[in-house]
Amino acid sequence: MNLDLNGSRVIVTAGAAGIGRAIVEGFLAEGAQVATCDIDEAALATLPEAVFARRVDVADAEALRGFVADAAAAMGGLDCLVNNAGIAGPTARVEDVALDQWNATLAICLTSHFVAAAAAVPLLRGSDNPSIVNLSSLAGRLGFALRSPYAAAKWGVIGLTKSLAIELGGDSIRVNAVLPGIVSGDRQRRVMEARAQARGASFAEIEAEAFSHSAIREYVTPQQIANQVLYLASPLGRTMSGQAISVCGGTDRLG
Incomplete structure (x- = not known):
């Protein structure tokens, strides 16, 4: 299947390892230009030289906005933003979760998606195939005991996704979420x-x-998640927007 992504200009947050790395490699294999940021400098150093890479803490809004602007400038524009950044957060009963743990989890798993999207939208308006793909989680559909900050953030990602899909539809910018399982x-x-x-x-x-x-x-493998992201970013997914798509093997409960 030809995804017709050759020459596409893509930003992937947290793309140096794991799911993010699989997404970066998937776009590169399709001939796309790719920029990514990560907090892990050692992992960033292992990326192909063709990738525009920068160490960024996505909880730092100013640094994240600067990365989006500089990456798009280096690629000559922007066609797709993949908000992949996230952390697991604490595993504890709600009364044992510290407020700073809650805040840190939401800052990375949810607020960074908002900040990157807000920076990317004016750039995406110049694309003929504009899209945003947000990485949520099965925990954003089912909930997850002992993981309340993470689950709350991932539910928030779905709310952000559906709201932006409505808001940006007039600009033909489609916005979807992918929900990985295990x-x-x-x-x-x-x-x-x-x-x-x-x-x-x-x-x-x-x-x-x-x-x-x-x-x-x-x-589920990181490559299977990447395959779904690439489809949504391709012209084949042109009429898909506002969707929360689970890639989870039919899981109906967490924890």
Whole structure:
């Protein structure tokens, strides 16, 4: 299938590792120009030289706005913004979550999406295939016990997505969200380990419980998430907007 993304100009936040890295590599394989930021300088250094890369803490609104502007200038414009940045946040009962943990989780998982989108929209208006793809989570549709800051932020991403889809439809800018389920990788392992510790259970018990709520009992890969993002950013997804698309193997419960 030809996604017709050759020459597209794409910004991906937090693109040095994990899902973000798979998205960056997917766009590069389609011939797109790609810019990304991340807080991990060592991981950024392993990206192909063709990628416009900068160390940015997305919780720093000024730095994030500056990155979007500079990246678009370097690429000669902008066709797609992928808001991928996020953190797991604390694993704890609500009464044990510190306010600064709540604020930090929302700053990265939700506010950074708002800041980047606000900076990108004036640039996207100059594109003939403009789109924004926000990474939410299955926790943004189902909720997640012991992960209230993360789940609240990811629900917020869906609300932001649907609101921007309505607001920007007149500019032909489509806005969608992708909701990963249980994704393979170090981050998911750390989440399960933290949950196991909080509940006094083994990692194997937590893993088995997680998959017991899925129709397809296997990990989602970062590449599968990237495939969905690329489709939404391509001209093939031109009439898709305001959607929250789960890539989760039919999972109906978390925790």
